[in-house]
Amino acid sequence: MHWLIDPFRYSFMQTGLLAAALVGVTCAVLGVYVVLRRMAFIGDALAHTALPGLVVAYLRGWNLFGGAIVAGLLTALGIGWLSRREAIREDTAIGIVFTGMFALGILLASAARSFRDLSHMLFGNLLGVTPADLALIAGAAGLVLCALSLFHKELELTSFDPLQAEVIGLRPDTLRYGLLMLLALAVVAGIQAVGVLLTSALLVTPAAAASLLTDRLPRMMLVATLIAVGSAVFGLYASYYFDVASGAAIVLACTVLFGLAWGVRAIRRET
């Protein structure tokens, strides 16, 4: 059992473990809505658009997390605003905003010649999470989970029956904006763990795997959480023992578990 406990003599491993678990829970629970409401693309886009915020914050010596949140929230509002006029469809609006912002991030980083730090932003670095980062991740996680629990009934209804929601006086658009804000928060937390490029995997893959295994919403959130946290912890160990990128290991673990869920479902269907 030594090999299980040994790594946690180091404080950076303890911080990393806590960060991984918090990010896992947050992304998995929110991810269930992302999957059910078909928002996978926008989750990916929000992660990418955080890049210029990260780069600017890094170059100015501000908190990276703050920079990413500002960029993420601006994008969430921008996409909502662009597509509200119906002049262009939402997925097109997302495509335009996210590639533009991502390119801006690369441009800023290349101008400052800091490509090595750029790679940490792109691929994440769980072992480099500072206690200050951890506090911010915990704050984001708390905010997202509280909001999801408080507005569960409204989010559920607008997700599966927006028409009825409107009839009883809820505004599906307002809730959608709210959800985009939460998504921006979750994504920024996820970037610390798996980086800009792979964060959407934490949102989509565990929730999608869970949706293959159960057709009850609370259970789906629980299963997604188990998959995400399990994968995050696995990724942390892999990174410690085999010196591989933690983000990639986490995402691959999620993918493997998704494959397993697919298999379980296929077997259930046979019988």
Add this chain to the structure above:
Amino acid sequence: MRLPVGVRVALVGPNGAGKSTLLKAIAGLLPVRSGEICIYGRPVGACHHRVAYLPQRGDVDWRFPIIVRDLVLTGRYVHLGWLRRPGRRDLEITAEVLDRLGLSPLAERQIGQLSGGQQQRALLARALAQDSDLLLLDEPLNAVDADTRAVLAEVLDDLRDRKKTVVVATHDLGRLESDFDGALYLSEGRETPPPPGAFVGDESWKVFGRYSQI
């Protein structure tokens, strides 16, 4: 035109006559371009809790992971407002409505596992669970099984006993006499005189009574 409280009125007309449009406008889903709609003397949107609307083809994502009981329970949400969760009374009403519509044995099923007629009945159950004073039903008889038709007829009788106002859009002219107190004929967005020999019901409701103005 005005509707008194507690009548069951059929809106009859061919496709495109404006039945659905009228119901949607009353439900607050469409802006009113000219004229004015008042429900219990207040503008549309001021009393959501008193109006239930059953659309012809809803927006429901039937693959969503929710069971029939919880779908019907969402009919209670309009009375809860933000942050409050359904209480015991809401669960009781839900159970009672499920029972009345013969859905109790299906209550634990995920909504996608119901047949088309059962899904329609589940949505009707939700509209009833809302316990509103004005019910707007858009083509509830369209493409449903005989069971559901029978249940709907019972429900309409029951609603009259409870002094609820019901407006049903339909192009099914058969059996109107037994299910409704009156009929209103629409064509191309306007009221038209009933075709000769057609059911009009007791016309007194057009004049008398306490009004739930439309």
